[in-house]
Amino acid sequence: CSMLxxxxxxxxxxxxYYYQVQGQLGVxxxxWCDFVIFTNCxxxxxxxxxxxxxxxxxxxxESYLLPGLLYFYTRAVVPEILTKRVKRFNKLYSDDAEYLSYPVYAMGTLPS
Structure with missing residues (x-):
């Protein structure tokens, strides 16, 4: 997670961890925040x-994290709130559907 x-x-x-820190700062x-690491010197x-x-x-x-969070919210959280699919079927999507990650969605390419 770190480098010298x-x-x-x-x-x-x-x-x-960097994504997590930036997400927490954005929300x-x-x-700023202090990121503390125990290096075991x-x-x-x-x-x-x-x-x-x-x-x-x-x-x-603005260019990466927020669009990804909004994408996840509209494609995963809102559908679950409305349908309770995970509670009923223990999965978010039906067998013939697949959740696309935001980077894949943003590139405009679909998995083969």
């Missing part, structure tokens, strides 16, 4: 703690 950049532990921008309206416990301040990335939120 100029001798500093940094959260990878393509890791799910809560906060402009053998020298001392104090050296094992890494803190990275992560700022809200508006462009990432």
């Amino acid at each position: 950049v100029d001798n500093v532990v940094t959260l990878k921008r393509d890791h799910s 809560t309206g906060y402009s 053998e020298d001392s416990v104090a050296k094992s703690i890494s803190v990275e301040r992560i700022y809200f990335d508006v462009e990432f939120w």
